[in-house]
Amino acid sequence: xxxxxxxxxxxxxxxxxxxxxxxxxxxxxxxxxxxxxxxxxxxxxxxxxxxxxxxxxxxxxxxxxxxxxxxxxxxxxxxxxxxxxxxxxxxxxxxxxxxxxxxxxxxxxxxx
Amino acid sequence: xxxxxxxxxxxxxxxxxxxxxxxxxxxxxxxxxxxxxxxxxxxxxxxxxxxxxxxxxxxxxxxxxxxxxxxxxxxxxxxxxxxxxxxxxxxxxxxxxxxxxxxxxxxxxxxxx
Numbered sequence: 524x525x526x527x528x529x530x531x532x533x534x535x536x537x538x539x540x541x542x543x544x545x546x547x548x549x550x551x552x553x554x555x556x557x558x559x560x561x562x563x564x565x566x567x568x569x570x571x572x573x574x575x576x577x578x579x580x581x582x583x584x585x586x587x588x589x590x591x592x593x594x595x596x597x598x599x600x601x602x603x604x605x606x607x608x609x610x611x612x613x614x615x616x617x618x619x620x621x622x623x624x625x626x627x628x629x630x631x632x633x634x635x
Numbered sequence: 636x637x638x639x640x641x642x643x644x645x646x647x648x649x650x651x652x653x654x655x656x657x658x659x660x661x662x663x664x665x666x667x668x669x670x671x672x673x674x675x676x677x678x679x680x681x682x683x684x685x686x687x688x689x690x691x692x693x694x695x696x697x698x699x700x701x702x703x704x705x706x707x708x709x710x711x712x713x714x715x716x717x718x719x720x721x722x723x724x725x726x727x728x729x730x731x732x733x734x735x736x737x738x739x740x741x742x743x744x745x746x747x748x
Contacts, residue, residue: 557736566639566725566739613678622691623668623727623737627677 525550525616529626536604537634544599544629546614554616556597558588561611561628570612573597584608609633636662639728639740647746653714656743660707660728666690667709668737669701672723684709685731713745721747 530545548554555574559567571582578590588599597614614626640659648654660667668691669681680693684703703709707728713720723744727737 559739564741564744566741567727568739569736572736622680622683624680625670625678 525552525554525618525621525624527614527616527624527626529612529614529629531629532627533630533632535632535634538606539603541602542600542604542608542631544612544614544631546597546599546626548595548597548614548616548624550595550616550618552618554618556588556590557615557617557623558582558586558597558599559613559615560584561613563610567613570599604631604633606633606635639726639738641724641726641740641743643743644741645744645746647748648716649748650716650718652716653712654716654745656711656724656726656745658709658711658726658728658740660709660726661730661738664728664730664738665707666729666731667703667707668727668729669709669711670725670727671695672725672742673721678725681711716747718747721745 526549528547536542557572558570560570561567570586571580573580573590581587586601590597609632612629615623617623642657666685668683671679682701683691687703698714701711723742725742726740729737
């Protein structure tokens with residue numbers, strides 16, 4: 524079985540400061556990993572994904588994530604956040620053809 | 636390509652009623668998944684349909700059902716609504732040949748009074 528743990532439910536950070544949103548997964552099979560962002564009253568939008576290859580993945584809006592197989596982690600980072608990054612962020616895992624498993628989400632609030 | 640569309644966007648029902656939500660996937664996508672999102676529970680997987688067949692199912696009571704049509708459009712039905720069914724219902728589609736990436740619709744906000 525697969526599962527995802529997002530360790531922080533809420534993360535406040537000042538504008539232009541760096542941020543890291545943590546995600547750990549459990550899986551006994553090869554995985555594909557994703558980060559999605561949800562703005563208020565909207566659906567989820569893909570930020571980035573890890574399928575294979577380089578463990579450092581770059582996504583939209585200046586976000587990046589690093590896949591660490593030994594620590595079963597896929598943490599999301601941004602070196603300098605903006606007010607517009609305030610949103611809910613979800614980490615997800617799936618295997619080939621299988622269903623998606625989502626974390627409970629991390630609410631990122633950027634403070635001016 | 637047009638994105639995933641969901642109708643209606645907002646819905647208000649009373650306890651005991653039933654409701655049907657609709658989802659049109661991205662053209663060419665044959666897999667449609669449904670999720671329930673609530674503030675306390677996050678995204679809860681309801682079920683996934685592929686080529687008109689349910690291939691995965693989450694842990695929800697039988698009041699929640701779905702189906703998929705030959706054009707890949709999907710409907711979700713909830714019977715005998717309860718207050719706890721108030722949530723944002725999200726639909727996602729994917730092309731099974733493209734590394735499983737899911738594309739989400741804007742959701743249907745269901746309020747049960």
